[in-house]
Amino acid sequence: MFISANYRKREDPEVPTMPGTVLCRFEFLEIIVRIAREKYFNLKEPILKSIERLLEEHIKPYCELDNCQEWRE
Numbered sequence: 001m002f003i004s005a006n007y008r009k010r011e012d013p014e015v016p017t018m019p020g021t022v023l024c025r026f027e028f029l030e031i032i033v034r035i036a037r038e039k040y041f042n043l044k045e046p047i048l049k050s051i052e053r054l055l056e057e058h059i060k061p062y063c064e065l066d067n068c069q070e071w072r073e
Contacts, residue, residue, distance in 0.1 A: 032059075 023031070033051060040050035 036050040036054040040053050041047055
């Protein structure tokens with residue numbers, strides 16, 4: 001999922017070049033959506049519910065507002 005979100009065509013001049021190990025904010029969000037879709041999405045639940053479930057169960061419990069930098073790293 002990281003590779004898919006981080007893929008850039010080399011010949012595209014509109015896309016800024018960044019190291020292959022770095023994500024932009026929108027790429028991080030894209031990975032969250034991809035994980036939620038693979039883990040929880042089904043035809044009866046909308047994708048938004050899958051994203052909310054992923055955030056509530058796997059991210060929110062580990063993110064304290066006073067310690068977000070450590071979580072990001």
